[in-house]
Amino acid sequence: MSTKSVAPFQFPGQKSFYSGKVRDVYNINNKHLVMVASDRISAFDHILPKPIPFKGQVLNQIAAKFLAATSDIVPNWIESVPDPSVAIGKLCETYKVEMVIRGYLSGHAWREYKAGKRIICGVAMPDGMKENDRFPTPIITPATKAEEGHDEDISREEIIKQGIVPESEYIQLENYTRALFQRGTEMAADKGLILVDTKYEFGKIGDTIYLIDEIHTPDSSRYFYADGYQERQDRGEKQKQLSKEFVREWLIENGFQGLDGQTMPEMPDSFVTEVSERYIELYEHITGDQFVKADISNVSKRIEENVLAALAKL
Template sequence: MNTITATNFNFPNQKGFYKGKVREVYTINDDLLVMIATDRLSAFDVVMPKGIPYKGQILNQIATKFMSQTQDLVPNWLIATPDPNVAVGHLCEPFKVEMVIRGYMSGHAAREYKAGKRLLCGVALPDGLKENDKFPEPIITPATKAEMGDHDEDISREDILKRGIVSEEEYVVLEDYTRKLFQRGSEIAASRGLILVDTKYEFGKTKDGKIVLIDEIHTPDSSRYFYAAGYLDSQDKGEQQKQLSKEFVRQWLITNGFQGLEGQSVPEMSDAYIETVSDRYIELYENIMGEPFIKADVSQIQVRIKTNVERFLADRS
């Protein structure tokens, strides 16, 4: 399959370029960002060697549709989506913290809990919880970039304020927005027979000082979903939940001896396995969006993206 794993565009009035783990971002005229969702797959802060067909389109379309479904609650950076893999929005100064919110003890939280930790990002966790149990109330467990390298590190509200990463006044807004978005996302997921287990949000500040939601929202890369049907039965029996998230890739990597640790090598992903990963991403899209996924033409994906973005910029100028 033809995938997009890297770009090298030179758009009119381009002023900057940034390459993230999955997205590539072009700055236009010091006021616009063109964000391209590639088909790269990242796990344990490591980018996998091969792309996943349609992953970028899926991430971009879920994120932009959820932006439109939550803009009544929280302002966001989005202006337009000129291509299935592209979002264009306002240039913002990102806050250097990810707002992670968890409704259930899963993933990273469950791994930390299993290792004996009962304090996560300053939040006390009671004894006796099982993996995937629901918390009485959702908890916010922020993350920030480590001093050295690209790894995310857990951080408490107190440390965020002590280190001056975010002011207290701004952090109150980030927490409020995070809880509102998670509540709306949980309601939409429930209407589709799903549980929004946990997710992360990123925020930035526009040139006029407004705090807005940026990047992605409620995608399989930033969120974890369970099927609601069978959840309680599986918990009672101590069985694993069927997930619609990137966690199944992490579990496959762990089984094959990789957790992003020093000296470990990424296991070979066969074409057949990559196809199953693509199928799982499509499954999540169709479940959470409640509509069929329509595959874009990827025969000349680089040309398609370049043409669509340049047309948008020309129309806007």
């Protein structure tokens, strides 16, 4: 889903521009990407009308931290983080699948399970599970990357059969995905959290596979609080989540799930402030670091100056 046709910035060597739901992406000389994390927020495949202050900074800095913490597992695309809301890195040829991995029966997998399905993306799910139960072993449920609309579930067999990813490379993507999820799980546990499910995206330069985009952020991952998890499961209660699920819940309560004929509710300023505060809380809990608000008196000028200085060093 593209949100802008005109690029907010014109950087030296800029070949193309793409605006996604959250990020604005600039191709520099077909070698590098400048990725600006905006304060836009999306839910149900719709961009909400009001930006969330500091959200872009939160996502960018969480992703940068986790990419640095997993670079021993797989090389990643990032070369520098010149601004609180910007990452610059390698332009890779992107694999057309998202590697979704699930440690628990939640979200989309639970909805499929509740509907009676016991196989998702060609992977069997055990009988007798409840929502948010832990899988015996994390399962990988890939999805095709859609240019427009929803991503679609796909099995490992179909990915290989359709030639979307060669078999030897797909096996490597699976191995990376499991290793990354294990590292993310350990880092979350250290902060009293459970990494429930997440997604990874990969690209390639020559014969080298790179981890790209963002990882382990509240927009790409679901976290539970570890404290009280089992007690809540035993009582059949909802789990305490650390994700943007609360935004979806607010929209549902106000009659919006992105369906035809539904009108996006007006977000009061008090709710926008609450969402901003929740994202900052997420940052501090997930990273263990204190969040330092960037100067937002002139965000465009700040980003432009920082990116130009970084590009001059490439």
